[in-house]
Amino acid sequence: MCDEAVSALDVSIQAQIINLLKDLQDELKLTYLFISHDLNIVHFISDEILVMYLGQIVERGTMESVYRNRAHPYTQALFSATPAFTAEEKRNKQRILLEGDVPSPVDPPAGCRFCGRCPYATAKCAEEPQWYEVEENHIVKCHLFA
Ligand code: SF4
Structure with missing residues (x-):
């Protein structure tokens, strides 16, 4: 398990560590549970993605599918906060600003845990x-897909 394993490192060291992890994965046939807030690193290292909000998994899918169809x-709000790589991404990118505070995970809201901050x-x-x-x-845990 790699829990925010590279988040405190500068970008060049991050790249070295991620490449080392990938080499070890290929050589030893390892599976990683890689926890990160950095979606660009998640994109680079993952085959499958689980998105969590307030201690609960809310979306799960292959890396390719989640990136293409958030x-x-x-x-969607998480991805909108990542830096754009290409000029086209910069033109099309719209930041989604969530309102409200993150509720306490000790006493989460009833129903959908995201309901107090969700624009829909x-x-x-x-x-x-x-x-x-x-x-x-x-798969996704949201009434919009019922
Ligand atoms: S639409 Fe409803 S169920 Fe879906 S994320 Fe928003 S609050 Fe949750």
Whole structure:
């Protein structure tokens, strides 16, 4: 398990560590559980992504599918906060600013845990959402997909 393993390092050291992890993975056939807030590193190292909000998994899918089709409103907000790489990304990028405070994980809200900050919340979101399929190997916990 690598929990924010490179977050405190400068970019060149980060790249060396990530490349070393990938080499070891290939050589020893390892599986990593890689926890990070840096979505660019997640993109580089992951085959499958789990997005968590307030201690709960809200989206799960292959790296390719989640990057192409960000389903959960929290996932969309997370991705909107990453720097754009290309000129086209810069032109098209729209930052999603979430309002409200993050609730306490000790006493999470009833229903969908994201409901107090979600721009799409409705009365239905007072009930806990089930898992819904976005596409093959990609699921999301959100009433918008019911
Ligand atoms: S279930 Fe409702 S509040 Fe939760 S993410 Fe979906 S739309 Fe937003």
